[in-house]
Amino acid sequence: MIEAGDVRKTFTVRERTGRLRRTRRRVSAVDGVSFTVAPGEFVGYLGPNGAGKSTTIKMLTGILTPTSGTIRVCGLDPSRQRTALARRLGVVFGHRTTLWWDLPLRDSLALVRRLYRVEAGAHRERLDELTALLDLGPFLATPVRQLSLGQRMRGDLAAALLHAPDLLVLDEPTIGLDVVSKATVRAFLERLNTERGTTILLTTHDLGDIERLCRRVMIVDHGRLAFDGSLDALRATAGSGRILVVELARPEPPVAVDGAAVERVEGPRQWLRLPGDANAASVVAALAARHEVRDIALREPDIEEIVARLYQGEIPYTAAH
Amino acid sequence: MSVYPWIAWFALRRQAAYLAMALAEGLTNAFFGLLRAFILIALWRERPALGGWDAADAVTFSFVTQALLGAVQVFGGLDLTARIRSGDVAVDLYRPVSLQGWWLADDLGRATGTLLLRSGPPLLCGALVFGLRVPGPGRIALFAASFVLAVLVSFGLRYLVALSVFWLHDDRGIQPIALVLTLFFSGMTVPLVVFPDPLRAVAGTLPWSALVQVPGEVFLGRGNAAGALAFQAAWAAALLLAGAAVTGAARRRLVVQGG
Numbered sequence: 001m002i003e004a005g006d007v008r009k010t011f012t013v014r015e016r017t018g019r020l021r022r023t024r025r026r027v028s029a030v031d032g033v034s035f036t037v038a039p040g041e042f043v044g045y046l047g048p049n050g051a052g053k054s055t056t057i058k059m060l061t062g063i064l065t066p067t068s069g070t071i072r073v074c075g076l077d078p079s080r081q082r083t084a085l086a087r088r089l090g091v092v093f094g095h096r097t098t099l100w101w102d103l104p105l106r107d108s109l110a111l112v113r114r115l116y117r118v119e120a121g122a123h124r125e126r127l128d129e130l131t132a133l134l135d136l137g138p139f140l141a142t143p144v145r146q147l148s149l150g151q152r153m154r155g156d157l158a159a160a161l162l163h164a165p166d167l168l169v170l171d172e173p174t175i176g177l178d179v180v181s182k183a184t185v186r187a188f189l190e191r192l193n194t195e196r197g198t199t200i201l202l203t204t205h206d207l208g209d210i211e212r213l214c215r216r217v218m219i220v221d222h223g224r225l226a227f228d229g230s231l232d233a234l235r236a237t238a239g240s241g242r243i244l245v246v247e248l249a250r251p252e253p254p255v256a257v258d259g260a261a262v263e264r265v266e267g268p269r270q271w272l273r274l275p276g277d278a279n280a281a282s283v284v285a286a287l288a289a290r291h292e293v294r295d296i297a298l299r300e301p302d303i304e305e306i307v308a309r310l311y312q313g314e315i316p317y318t319a320a321h
Numbered sequence: 322m323s324v325y326p327w328i329a330w331f332a333l334r335r336q337a338a339y340l341a342m343a344l345a346e347g348l349t350n351a352f353f354g355l356l357r358a359f360i361l362i363a364l365w366r367e368r369p370a371l372g373g374w375d376a377a378d379a380v381t382f383s384f385v386t387q388a389l390l391g392a393v394q395v396f397g398g399l400d401l402t403a404r405i406r407s408g409d410v411a412v413d414l415y416r417p418v419s420l421q422g423w424w425l426a427d428d429l430g431r432a433t434g435t436l437l438l439r440s441g442p443p444l445l446c447g448a449l450v451f452g453l454r455v456p457g458p459g460r461i462a463l464f465a466a467s468f469v470l471a472v473l474v475s476f477g478l479r480y481l482v483a484l485s486v487f488w489l490h491d492d493r494g495i496q497p498i499a500l501v502l503t504l505f506f507s508g509m510t511v512p513l514v515v516f517p518d519p520l521r522a523v524a525g526t527l528p529w530s531a532l533v534q535v536p537g538e539v540f541l542g543r544g545n546a547a548g549a550l551a552f553q554a555a556w557a558a559a560l561l562l563a564g565a566a567v568t569g570a571a572r573r574r575l576v577v578q579g580g
Contacts, residue, residue, distance in 0.1 A: 063414045065573060086417035098412045100331060102338040107331060114327040115416060143338070 001167055001199045002037040002060060007069035008223075009055050029055040031223030032069070037201060039166070042193045044214035044231075045203045048311045052223040053203050057171050060201070061091055074166055087116055090160035094172035097152060098159050099144040105155045106140045109162060116163035123162065130158040133188055150181030157188065167199045168192070174206050186212050207304045219310065227310070235301045243299040244272040244283060249292035257286050268294070324418060325426040332430025336438060343435070346391060347442035354387035354443040358451060364515070372514025372521075374543070381454040382512055382537045384447025388440035389468060392432040393475045393532050395509050397499050399424065402483040402492050414572075421564050424483075425476055432472040456542060463546045467539040470553035474531040477560025478503075484564070487571040508534030528556040 009030040017023045030052040037043050047053045058064040059071060062078030062085050071078055076085045092098075099108040113123045131137055134154040139147055147155065153173060160168065170189075174182045190213055192198045202209060210217060210231070217234055219227040227234065244260060247269050254262035260272040260283045274280060280298055287293055309315045336343065358380045365376035374382075390396075401424050404410045413420055447453050456464065482499050486492050504510050506529035513524045513534045524530055531553040538544050 058411065061415045063411055082414070083417045083419075086415050089415070091415045093411060096409050096412050098416075100335065102335045103331060107334070111324075111327055111331050114324045115418065117324075 001039045003072040005034050005070040007033045007059060007071055008067045009059060009064060010067045028223050033225045035218060035225060035228055037199060039199050040197045041216060042200045042214050044210040044217045045201055046217060047220035051220045053220055054171060057169055057203060061089060061169060088166050090165035090168040092156050092160045092170050092173050094175040097156055099155055101145050102143060104141045104143055109159060112159050112162045118163050126162055130161060134158055150177050153177060169201050171203045174209055189213055207307060211303055234306060241273055241275045241278060242301055244274055245297040246270050246287060246293060247295040249294055255291060257283055259283050325422060328423060328426035329430030332427040333434040336431060336434025343438035347439040350387045350439060351442040351446035354384045354447055357383040374514055377454055378541050380451045381541060384443050384453060385540050386533045386537050387443035389536060391439045392436040393471050395503055395507060395532060397479055397496060397503060399479040399483045402486055405483060405486040406491060421568050424480060428476045456540060460542055464536060464540045466550055467536040467553060470550060470557050471532050471536050473557035474528055474553060474560060477557060477564055478528060480564045481567060484567050484571055503529050506530060507532040508537060531556050
């Protein structure tokens with residue numbers, strides 16, 4: 001569905017360095033990224049701000065031309081066959097809208113039908129389906145400027161999907177949404193992927209989106225693809241193992257148990273990090289044999305924490321491969 | 322059916338979303354029509370037959386061009402400008418249509434809607450207060466063609482100004498320049514026939530005269546209508562071709578702003 005081979009994009013930035021002098025500096029926004037996405041995949045595309053995510057998305061959709069490298073999306077060259085590709089692609093930018101501000105949502109969706117030349121019967125069927133799934137009914141007749149952010153986002157999703165695209169590219173679709181709206185959007189995307197087989201590439205900073213939806217995660221940092229693998233592989237990154245929280249009968253110095261390292265001590269409570277392959281049962285048994293244990297909790301590695309540590313360079317990305 | 326008529330149709334309907342605003346603007350246009358008419362009457366009283374026109378020509382010119390100025394968007398601006406500045410143009414660029422085609426269709430719809438909603442008050446005001454020179458049906462048809470061409474030339478100019486933001490990153494420098502050139506050379510400030518001769522000849526060859534002066538002259542039946550329409554059509558074609566070329570260049574070196 002998507003093939004990217006050693007894709008690079010450099011921008012020239014001009015900076016004032018003196019009263020009249022300006023220097024040009026070349027900035028690599030994307031610096032040799034390669035990956036493929038197979039039909040039916042649901043891929044999360046992560047990275048800190050300024051890592052090159054949006055630039056990649058813009059190259060995949062044909063808005064920007066790569067400086068070098070090759071891209072094929074749905075078998076087409078995005079920058080040369082932008083219009084043909086647009087007919088097979090759905091795109092939603094969370095902080096932008098494709099809907100007409102002054103007109104009822106229904107009118108924007110009617111224009112989408114003309115734009116993508118969807119046959120009237122197929123359009124009606126698809127609009128009914130999307131209306132039911134995204135609960136658009138109550139605000140189809142409302143001008144877009146009066147919609148809440150959650151309603152507008154659902155409208156934008158419908159507009160991106162009315163022509164039944166093979167590939168849906170989402171750039172932060174849940175940005176600014178409340179918990180309920182987020183859940184609606186996520187449930188909808190999950191159904192779209194599993195029932196319709198629509199390939200989805202999701203860019204987000206909300207790791208809840210990723211955990212709930214994506215089986216595969218790509219992380220881009222400093223313009224390079226730093227991680228590409230399953231969510232489990234990301235969880236199993238070095239030093240990111242599970243955390244055993246032990247509450248002892250009384251405050252004690254850090255306990256010594258094979259296969260676990262104490263990370264934090266707070267009164268009678270101690271936090272032990274278990275490496276990815278550690279046997280939690282034997283650690284618990286060893287602890288209980290030597291200490292009076294009041295309570296025990298085992299925490300799965302927090303994806304947010306792992307990603308934060310990757311971004312900050314506390315864990316090398318290589319550990320995640 | 323192509324999508325472009327639909328884009329125009331929805332753009333036209335968008336104008337109807339703000340009826341009160343359109344009415345207020347129409348009344349403002351009528352008021353300034355009076356102002357312009359009084360100034361021109363005073364001028365023609367001092368200099369009768371100035372530029373080969375009489376005072377009644379000048380008054381009719383004032384109100385007819387007041388009726389057009391919203392539709393021809395003499396004061397400049399295109400929604401695309403703000404979208405390039407904010408990066409929202411990304412949304413326009415992944416639609417399966419040409420950028421220029423989309424915005425041209427949008428602008429033609431907008432112009433039609435504006436004409437319908439805003440041309441009434443100034444024409445009515447001029448007819449009631451002074452009486453206007455009303456041409457026959459043949460000349461009305463010529464004038465309609467001239468009006469459409471004026472909108473095309475106006476769009477061509479405003480589209481180029483909007484695209485310049487791809488390079489300049491902002492329109493705050495170029496917009497006032499475009500406005501001054503348009504107001505001065507279009508015939509909006511004073512009819513170009515008032516200009517002293519070498520300036521008048523130069524102004525008559527520039528694209529801005531196609532916006533106001535030329536449609537006004539066609540309405541009044543002054544000069545050669547076929548030549549006037551050909552002049553407008555030539556500028557419209559040249560500007561639209563330039564727009565297409567600059568769109569291509571912009572897409573090649575494009576920096577879509579914002580994340």
